[in-house]
Amino acid sequence: xxxxxxxxxxxxxxxxxxxxxxxxxxxxxxxxxxxxxxxxxxxxxxxxxxxxxxxxxxxxxxxxxxxxxxxxxxxxxxxxxxxxxxxxxxxxxxxxxxxxxxxxxxxxxxxxxxxxxxxxxxxxxxxxxxxxxxxxxxxxxxxxxxxxxxxxxxxxxxxxxxxxxxxxxxxxxxxxxxxxxxxxxxxxxxxxxxxxxxxxxxxxxxxxxxxxxxxxxxxxxxxxxxxxxxxxxxxxxxxxxxxxxxxxxxxxxxxxxxxxxxxxxxxxxxxxxxxxxxxxxxxxxxxxxxxxxxxxxxxxxxxxxxxxxxxxxxxxxxxxxxxxxxxxxxxxxxxxxxxxxxxxxxxxxxxxxxxxxxxxxxxxxxxxxxxxxxxxxxxxxxxxxxxxxxxxxxxxxxxxxxxxxxxxxxxxxx
Numbered sequence: 076x077x078x079x080x081x082x083x084x085x086x087x088x089x090x091x092x093x094x095x096x097x098x099x100x101x102x103x104x105x106x107x108x109x110x111x112x113x114x115x116x117x118x119x120x121x122x123x124x125x126x127x128x129x130x131x132x133x134x135x136x137x138x139x140x141x142x143x144x145x146x147x148x149x150x151x152x153x154x155x156x157x158x159x160x161x162x163x164x165x166x167x168x169x170x171x172x173x174x175x176x177x178x179x180x181x182x183x184x185x186x187x188x189x190x191x192x193x194x195x196x197x198x199x200x201x202x203x204x205x206x207x208x209x210x211x212x213x214x215x216x217x218x219x220x221x222x223x224x225x226x227x228x229x230x231x232x233x234x235x236x237x238x239x240x241x242x243x244x245x246x247x248x249x250x251x252x253x254x255x256x257x258x259x260x261x262x263x264x265x266x267x268x269x270x271x272x273x274x275x276x277x278x279x280x281x282x283x284x285x286x287x288x289x290x291x292x293x294x295x296x297x298x299x300x301x302x303x304x305x306x307x308x309x310x311x312x313x314x315x316x317x318x319x320x321x322x323x324x325x326x327x328x329x330x331x332x333x334x335x336x337x338x339x340x341x342x343x344x345x346x347x348x349x350x351x352x353x354x355x356x357x358x359x360x361x362x363x364x365x366x367x368x369x370x371x372x373x374x375x376x377x378x379x380x381x382x383x384x385x386x387x388x389x390x391x392x393x394x395x396x397x398x399x400x401x402x403x404x405x406x407x408x409x410x411x412x413x414x415x416x417x418x419x420x421x422x423x424x425x426x427x428x429x430x431x432x433x434x435x436x437x438x439x440x441x442x443x444x445x446x447x448x449x450x451x452x453x454x455x456x457x458x459x460x461x462x463x464x465x466x467x468x469x470x471x472x473x474x475x476x477x478x479x480x481x482x483x484x485x486x487x488x489x
Contacts, residue, residue: 090119092371093192099391118144187398207294231326243330413486
């Protein structure tokens, strides 16, 4: 019979959300907190983000990704939190039993509560099905960032970037610093996918063109990328014949979206949202599997690491309360996304809850708008907030202070 190791709270993932979740659990009184990270070091993607822009909300100053990670790690090691790096969670059951393979060997771990903080991964060429040959020189933006920033490698001389996600925008500037000629960034949508500040600071400040409603329709080259063919797209995002142009380059970076890393969530039977790709959660960030919580980029993609950390603190605190026996009683209220809103999170809450804050994203750029949280049955307005401008790249917040006992809709009106 296999021996089972027991802990109050187990956090899976040691990035900005996972580190914060471990701290949140410990500070909320959890006695035994175990943090599992599959890489050799804590910090997650922060370690390769050598640019600044982190910590403005959490630390009230602008620091680099490694500095942000270091501060969180220092806080973790001050607490009696058991940390294991090089620890791969192979399986997670609905009753919170984990199969872990680590430097100490294979073992079973039983948790009173679990926090999922596994982060996300990048979409690849195969996922977006770009025609052409399969030469060297094609990278996701994150893998290129790793090669350049952590391994000090030059990945090419002339680059084209497909997609305007934040990592792609930041890599446009980084490659320019390294002497790589960035021919342009091509985005299939009518607007940039990344933060407006990154468009300005990483492209406009360096004279790098951003071509909207454009995409790569072919990759050419045998051993190494020699050129790409780009074309304009129509309103259905289909390439427009006759608009093709050939751009010579030896490197293609893909910054075409991120996917929450939810394989373990699926193993535990957690309900996933088809919109966010992450778990469906209530106001405590608990998933459909009792005692399993989710936060950070595994829940939904964040544009700012600080928000992922704040979410981690909240998930860790709630996981500690659950481990201590606290339960939230009552029926559930569903929240849906209305006009011009892509998604709102949490997706449900306990009937009678009050003071709940929602994260939401709009489906398209909007100006001079009003966001409403309304009752679906009564049309009662529970909250309203005016915005001068809203962009799909920016995560927004709206709070309902009143008690809620009916299904809600979050909508945005110009």
